[in-house]
Amino acid sequence: MDESALPPAAGTAAAPLPLAASTQAAPLPLAAGTQAAPLPLAAGTQAAPLPLAGVRVVEFTHMVMGPTCGMVLADLGAEVIKVEPLAGDS
Numbered sequence: 175m176d177e178s179a180l181p182p183a184a185g186t187a188a189a190p191l192p193l194a195a196s197t198q199a200a201p202l203p204l205a206a207g208t209q210a211a212p213l214p215l216a217a218g219t220q221a222a223p224l225p226l227a228g229v230r231v232v233e234f235t236h237m238v239m240g241p242t243c244g245m246v247l248a249d250l251g252a253e254v255i256k257v258e259p260l261a262g263d264s
Contacts, residue, residue, distance in 0.1 A: 224251025232257060 229252040233244040241256075248254040 227251035229253070230255065 226247060229247075231244065231247050231252045231254045233240065233254055233256045235241055235244065236259075244254045244256060
């Protein structure tokens with residue numbers, strides 16, 4: 175058996191493998207005060223309307239699951255109107 179194919183013995187350090195030179199260029203910095211433009215949609219595609227677009231929901235909840243449900247409804251396109259007590263939501 176070839177001894178070079180065996181792992182190094184315990185307590186001995188293996189020689190580090192050479193690293194390949196990086197071929198990826200660093201990204202170019204953006205000019206001050208500018209933002210990267212969003213990527214355009216593929217040709218011929220349109221964003222589908224949200225399933226609850228046009229639905230209005232009045233939310234009177236105050237516990238954890240109620241506001242979470244209102245947030246999910248808003249994520250699905252509903253207009254959520256949150257009604258809070260005069261003292262604020264606690």
